[in-house]
Amino acid sequence: MHARTTSDGSDGSDVLVLGGGVIGLVTAWRAAQRGLDTAVVDPAPGGGAARVAAGMLAAVTELHYGEQTLLALNLASARRYPDFTTELEEASGQDLGYRACGTLAVALDADDRAHLRELHALQQRSGLESEWLSGRECRRLEPMLAPGVRGGLRVDGDHQVDPRRLAGALVTACERAGVRFHRDRADRLTVAGDRARGAVLADGTELTADQVVLAAGSHSGRLAGVPTAVLPPVRPVKGQVLRLSVPRPYAPFLSRTVRAVVRGSHVYLVPRENGELVVGATSEELGWDTTVTAGGVYELLRDAHELVPGLTELPLTETRAGLRPGSPDNAPLLGPTALPGLHLATGHHRNGILLTPITGDVMAHALTTGELPEEARPFTPRRFGILEEQPV
Numbered sequence: 001m002h003a004r005t006t007s008d009g010s011d012g013s014d015v016l017v018l019g020g021g022v023i024g025l026v027t028a029w030r031a032a033q034r035g036l037d038t039a040v041v042d043p044a045p046g047g048g049a050a051r052v053a054a055g056m057l058a059a060v061t062e063l064h065y066g067e068q069t070l071l072a073l074n075l076a077s078a079r080r081y082p083d084f085t086t087e088l089e090e091a092s093g094q095d096l097g098y099r100a101c102g103t104l105a106v107a108l109d110a111d112d113r114a115h116l117r118e119l120h121a122l123q124q125r126s127g128l129e130s131e132w133l134s135g136r137e138c139r140r141l142e143p144m145l146a147p148g149v150r151g152g153l154r155v156d157g158d159h160q161v162d163p164r165r166l167a168g169a170l171v172t173a174c175e176r177a178g179v180r181f182h183r184d185r186a187d188r189l190t191v192a193g194d195r196a197r198g199a200v201l202a203d204g205t206e207l208t209a210d211q212v213v214l215a216a217g218s219h220s221g222r223l224a225g226v227p228t229a230v231l232p233p234v235r236p237v238k239g240q241v242l243r244l245s246v247p248r249p250y251a252p253f254l255s256r257t258v259r260a261v262v263r264g265s266h267v268y269l270v271p272r273e274n275g276e277l278v279v280g281a282t283s284e285e286l287g288w289d290t291t292v293t294a295g296g297v298y299e300l301l302r303d304a305h306e307l308v309p310g311l312t313e314l315p316l317t318e319t320r321a322g323l324r325p326g327s328p329d330n331a332p333l334l335g336p337t338a339l340p341g342l343h344l345a346t347g348h349h350r351n352g353i354l355l356t357p358i359t360g361d362v363m364a365h366a367l368t369t370g371e372l373p374e375e376a377r378p379f380t381p382r383r384f385g386i387l388e389e390q391p392v
């Protein structure tokens with residue numbers, strides 16, 4: 001596929017995706033597969049929140065009250081993961097680290113257990129599969145768990161993928177599908193007449209496209225040039241994450257994702273097949289701050305140690321903070337906006353990795369038909385109301 005030259009001499013494409021994180025990349029890959037000439041703007045494609053994320057595919061264990069609509073999308077995406085993984089591994093020649101290992105959510109004290117009982121009841125009302133286990137049954141499954149574990153929920157359908165591998169594979173799959181990369185920052189959206197026309201990059205390059213997809217994660221809400229009425233209401237939600245490593249030869253440490261709410265804070269431990277153990281995550285509303293703090297690391301290690309005491313013997317190999325793109329209802333904003341030519345694919349908050357497969361499919365459908373598929377209609381950006389009433 002080749003870029004077209006438009007009447008003003010600039011580089012034009014069918015689709016210009018602003019943001020090369022997993023959401024932008026999967027959108028570009030799927031669009032290119034549908035025959036659309038596609039370009040991505042990002043200074044470091046494959047970066048962003050996926051460099052930090054643990055990669056839990058936790059539709060069931062991360063269920064929250066009031067998020068039933070989002071649950072349907074999360075489950076639909078989780079169901080696509082095995083085929084998506086096979087297809088992307090074939091397209092890229094890379095292993096995604098997808099692991100159908102299941103998850104165990106445990107409780108350490110009476111309050112935690114009450115919280116978990118509530119979650120179990122909500123899961124049952126929602127028709128989801130999870131099994132209540134005693135503390136002893138939890139330890140039989142995961143012998144490294146603390147003796148004080150009071151009970152838990154076994155969720156065999158919540159798996160994991162390695163987000164860094166996912167992002168790397170998507171970059172390669174995009175390249176192989178003919179997607180062009182502009183390794184620069186988008187400075188502003190351009191609007192001509194009544195429609196989005198492209199973007200100006202930090203180095204002054206002007207790009208034009210028939211359709212523009214704003215997929216810049218938490219930065220999507222602050223791109224210059226986007227009319228206020230269609231500016232997505234996303235905000236950064238900081239997450240600090242640690243990486244430890246289980247030395248070779250890997251002693252059995254954890255066989256599945258283990259998570260808990262300890263004194264009101266969520267902690268999870270995600271064991272990879274290569275010995276990496278990811279411990280996450282804080283959730284902090286601190287604007288654009290991505291500092292790794294002593295307090296954040298301390299709290300994560302303290303809570304993880306209460307769950308799995310042997311963890312303090314492991315080398316601590318990495319500490320990082322990333323920004324989740326939070327939206328007012330914790331659900332993504334997908335598809336066309338009230339500004340013709342401008343689509344959104346952002347606001348995935350805690351579920352960006354989980355929602356990657358379905359986001360690619362939904363966005364490709366929207367870009368080729370102008371409509372959202374049925375399953376994604378609740379996630380139209382227009383649900384936030386102001387978007388249709390105000391002129392753009």
Ligand code: GLY
Binds near residue numbers: 056280350351
């Ligand atoms: N879904 C995990 C997190 O957002 O920390």
